[in-house]
Amino acid sequence: MFDRFRAPWSDRRAERVLGALASLVLVIIALMVIFVAIKAWPTLRHNSVVGWFGFGDEVDVQIANQVNGTSGTGGDAFKLNAGPLIYATILTTALAVVIGLAFALFSAIFIVEFAPPRLRRIIVPVVRLLAAVPSVIYGLIGILVLAPFVNDHVISDSRKRSVEYVVQLSGTSLLVATVILTVMITPIMIAIVTDALYSVPKGWKEGAVALGVNRWRAMWTVSIRAARPAIIAAAVLATARALGEGIMLSMVSGGRGFSPNPLDGITVLFEPLRPLAATIVENVESLNAPAVRSSVYAFALLLLFSSLMLSLGGYLAKQPMKKYGIRV
Template sequence: MSTTLLFAILLVIAAVAYVLGRMRAGTLSQGRSSALHSRPNYYGAFVALVAFLPPLILVAIWLAVSPFVINSAVSDTFPEEVKGQSQAQQSLAFGMVKTIARGLPLLSEEEVRAVKQDPSSLQSVFAGKGFAVAAEAQSYMLDSAATLNAKSQTSRTVLAALALALSAAGAFFALRVVTPRFRARNQVERVMLWALLLASSIAILTTVGIVASMLTEALRFFSAVPAYEFFFGTVWDPRFAGAGASSSGQFGLIPLLAGTLYIGFVAMLVAVPVGLFAAIYMAEYASPRMRSLAKPLLEVLAGIPTIVYGFFALVTVGPFLRDLSAQMSGLLTGNYASFIQAQSVITAGIVMGIMLIPYVSSLSDDIITAVPRALRDGSLGLGATRSETIKRVILPAALPGIVGALLMTASRAIGETMIVVLAAGVAARMQINPFEPMTTVTVKIVNQLTGDLEFTSPQTLVAFALGITLFCITLALNIYALYIVRKYREQYE
C-alpha cells in the first residue's frame, strides 16, 4: 500500500470517528447540550484526533527509520570485493541498485531470467520499456535490487497494518472515554496548543540545524587550513597545488568578501534612491487610485526569479554598457576600445539594484505611512509646505525604520548568487575598478559544491566555512536592523 493511499484511509477513519464521537456525545446526553461539558464538535474532534495522530506519528517515524534499515540490509548482500571499495564507490553501486529496483517491476519473469543470465543486456531491455539505466549492471545488482523491492514491499505492508490497527484502536478507545462530563474541549485545545508550539519551533529548529551542519563541516575545514589564513588571506586559489607546494591550495576570504561588499554597495546605490523616492511619492503625493496601481506594478519586480535578472544582465545590460563605453571612448580618444566589460561589478550592481527596488520601496512606504498623522497636520498647520514637511518632519521621524529596512535589503543583496554569476563573473580578485569583473562568497560556494564531490578535502569543505561566514554577516545585519526597527516602534506607536 502506498503512503498516499494509507494517508487517505487514515483521513477517512478520522472523519468517521468524528461523526461517531458527535453521535455518542448526543446519545449519552439524550440530545440535551446543557448536559455536556463541551460542545458536540469537540467530542467528535477528540475522537478524530486520537484516531489520526498516533498512526500519523507512527508513519512519520517509520518512514524516517525504515530506509536506513532496508539500505543496510541490502548493502549486506553486496559481494565482499564491493564492500571493500571506498564509500563513494559503494554509494554509486547502491544508486545503481536503486535504479534497477525501480525498473524491475516493468520486466516479465522471462525477461528477468534472461537479464540474470546476461547482465550486460539490462540496458537494452530497460530501454525497450522506456526506462533508462546509466551504467552497465552486474549480476549481484539484480539480486540486491530484488531484495530491496521485497523488503520495501514488506515494510509498506507492515506499516499499513500497524497504522490501520492503531487508528482503529485509537478510535475505539476514544469512544469509550467519551462521557457527558468528559472535558473534550480541554483535550482538543491542548493538542492544538502543542501543534502551534511545534509550528512556531520549526523556524528555530531549522536555523539551529543549518548552523550546526555548517559549523561541523567548517570545523573540519579549519582543522586542515588555519583560520587566520582563511580570514586574512588575500589569494583565492582552491585548486590542488603542484609538487613541492602546499597540497591544499590557498583559501583567502578577503577577495571574495571584497567582491561581495563592493557589488552590494553598488546595488544599494541604485536601489536606495529610486526605492526611497518611489516610497515618498506613493505615500505622500500619489492619489489613492495611482497608489493602488503603481505599488503592485512596482512589487512585481520582487516576484521575478533572479535567474531572469541574470539573463537580463548578461544579454542586455552588460553588452549595452560595453558598447556605450566603446562609443564614449571613440568620441573622446578616437579609439573605440571598451573600458567597461560586459561582466563587471557595475553590471551586476545595476541589475541587482533594480531587483532590490521593490524591497526598499515597499518597506519604506509602510514605515512612512506609519508616521502619525498629527505630525503632518502640525507641520502643515504651522505654514510648512508639503515638501518641507516631508524633509523636516516625516523623514526624520521615519529614519530609524528606513535605516532598518535598508539594512535588511543589504542582507538580501549580500546573499544574491545568480545575478553575480552571470553579470560579474567568477574571477576572485581584489580591485577597485567597478568596470572589471569580481565575484562573491555565494558564487564560490556554488563553484566548490558543483559536480560529484566527496566532503573530505579542503576544496569542498571550504564551502561550509564560506557559508558560516556569510551567515554571520547577514545575521549581524538582520539583528541590527531589528534593533533599530524595534526602537522606532517603541518611540512612535
C-alpha cells in the same frame, strides 16, 4: 482519524502545537548552523583566520588547485585566501543597498505624498510586481543586454588596454552587477517604505503642515522619522537578499575572483569580481573534492553568520526609537 483536528481546538492545544512548530524551526536553524560550521572547520583550521579572510595568491587558482587536488597534501590542500570574494560581496551589497535605499526613500515619498492618484494606482502594483520578479530574469537581462552594451559602448579600447596585463574587461563587471542588484532589491524596499509612510498617522502629517512646514519638510521631519523602523527593516531585508543572491551575480559579475582596485579610478567599475554566493553556485560541479567542499561550507557559514548579525544589528538599531513611542 482527522476528527480530532476538525473539532474546535482549545487554546491550550493550539498553544502547544504552535509552540512545537516554532521550536522545530529554531531547532532546524540551530542544527543547520552547527552542521555547516563543522563542515567548514577544516578549511578554517588549516588557514589561519587572518589568512582565510585575507588576500594572498589568486583565489581562483587556489580553488582550481583544490578541485584538481594539486595544492599539496595535508594542510596545504585547503589553502585559501578568500579575501577577494568577501571584498566583492561587501562591495556589491553595500553599493546596491546604499543606492537602492536612497532611491527607495525618494520613490516612496513621491508615491505617498506627491504622485497624482492616477499614477499612484499604476505605480504601486507595478512596484510590487517588480519585487516578485525572479532574480534569474534580471540576470538574463544583465548578461544578454546590459553587459554587451557596457562592453561595446561604455568601456573604451584604451581603457581595456590600460589594465589588460592585470585583468580583461568584458562587460560583466562591478558596474553591471551593482546595477542589476540594485534593480533587484529596490522594489522590495520601495514597497516596505511606502506601506510604512502610509501608516504614519495622518494627524502627525497634518499637524506638521499646519505649523507652516511644507509637505516635503513634513515628510522628512515627521513621516520619515516615524517610519525609521520600517526603513531599517527594509534595508535589512534588502541586504539579506543581496548577500544571498547567487545565480544572478554569477551571471553578471564577471565570475573572476578578482579584487576591483579603487585606485584604478573609473576603471574599477568595469573590473570583474565574484561574491561569495556566486562562488558557491559556480562550484557545485566540483563538490567531490573534500577541500572544495569545506571551502564552500565556509562561504555558506560566513553568509549565515552575516545574516544573523544583520538581523541583530537591525534589532539593536530600532531600540532607541522605541523611547518616543514610534511603533517598531
